[in-house]
Amino acid sequence: MNSQASLLSDRPPGLLYYLDHFQTAMSWLHERYGDLLSPSETEFLSLFAGLPRASQALLVRLIMRRGQRFRASKIRYPELGAVDLAFGPLIELNWIDPRPALSVDDLVKLITRAEISELFNELPASLTKAEAHALLREAYTEPRAFEEWRGNVNERVYLVTIAPLCTQLRLLFFGNFRQGWSEFVLADLGIFKYEAVPFSKDSRAFGTRRDIEDFYALYECRRRLYEEEPLAEVLEQVPRVSSQHEWLQARHAKLLFQIARQHERCGDRERALSLYKECRYPGARLRAIRSLELAGRTHDAIDLARSAQAHPESSAEAQKIERMVKRLERKIGVPASKRAAAVRTERIDLIVPPPAGRESVEMIARGLLAQTDAPVYYVENGLINSLFGLLFWDAIFAPLCGAFFHPFQFGPMDLFSPTFRARRAEVVDECLNTLEANTHAARIRQTFLAKQGTQSPFVTWGLLNDDLLENALNCMPAADLRALFERLLNNLAENRSGLPDLVQFWPAEKRYRMVEVKGPGDRLQDNQLRWMAFCAQHQISVAVCHVRWAQTL
């Protein structure tokens, strides 16, 4: 049932390892998504299987590279023999265009600065490539074939016209926007190790064709937004996403939020506001209030802010709303209420010579605070998150239906869903109970050894070592860990950041403290303030260390 073993070979990668990987993925898709594939996807699978091996391998090589257009001189794969022959069947299928029309933009991406000078001697040699590009864009508007651009040179450019379909198959296999085919070889080489979570053949990221189409559409919109295409056109293409698919809805909300932000930056506050209002992405309501405020609609802003205050979506929202309400009320003449007392925390002041090298303020503070019997580590979020990830390993990788569906996942698909904990209540409680029974340290050490290097959304392996782990387990009481982990569990997405830069241990006294370092011109951020308030509430020692430069004039 270990699905990872079925994908990853024991033997070293063969000559065409990348083709083996791609074929593995194609049969995976055929087997799991056969009933949901579009006609063109199904056709691709069957036509691909019928191609000569060299043509298959060549296509895989090209789709793994960046871009869709390649100069023949940049296509050198000795293992494939004569590349021209391999291209034949691909051209026959219209999967590759051997003579594509190239815009100036396309052309400039394909040739070097020196070649631009050869082609267009009228351009001053002093221009940078970007400057030359800008001038050429004005001068030449018609696309031409590579051979026409460079009349006296005989070299081909190939366009991989099938690339968009291949991108869809990649999206479908990984079920996310960011992973690519190189996962296979990296896992093969042992560079990435993934937890082997058992899952059945009907475990898949999407269950209807409609969800898959929406997923593709979201990807396209994201890409076009990133390419800074006209906002109205991008917005036009955003799918409605009526599905109950939680992850799709979250992606959809995030996309709308980002489009709204772009509208704000362009000054189109009205459209931004209407997008924010129908968007459930965390922070969208805050932006809606802010947009109302900036539009001068103070009373509308206050109304929305007060209703948000009554039912805040998170402590982060509550924190920002409080500031907003205060400011808005001032605007309409409500007398300023008393300021909430700031959280009382220990303060450390350091005055040090200005930075000689590039040493960060955190490292400077670490050096000055460290004692022989009280070592200091620069960990930021890494320590607490790692301890959490180790103790709750079985909860994070619990084989829930639909949470895992391919062998290269670093966590379950619903990791940041509000229902993550409820869906794993039993395992989560079992992990929490180790803190009551004081068996947590043993559990953490055991997982640290057993899972060494295995990808996890919380464990920073590069930061952890025996010293740090033992100091932490010896000096941090179970009750403290319990409090910290409860807060993490309360909102994994929001609370995995904002922890202090440094942690200092006094092993002899079984004591520790966390220290947030602030250089000149830096201030506590919202998420840091929330963690500090929480720690104060639970008698967990946190200090703020202010670093200033000596003799700055």
Add this chain to the structure above:
DNA sequence: GTTGGGATTG
């Protein structure tokens, strides 16, 4: 002539 950022590769 060097160097630093990408792209490619396993």
Add this chain to the structure above:
DNA sequence: GAATGTGTGTCTCAATCCCAACTT
């Protein structure tokens, strides 16, 4: 000085090659 908005660098898997910037 508080609050807000925006830009930047750092993680990077590591070795290698190409190319576009430049006395770093």
Add this chain to the structure above:
DNA sequence: TGACACACATTCAA
């Protein structure tokens, strides 16, 4: 290829 923390600029009000 984001997530995160920090650096820096701008604005506004006491």
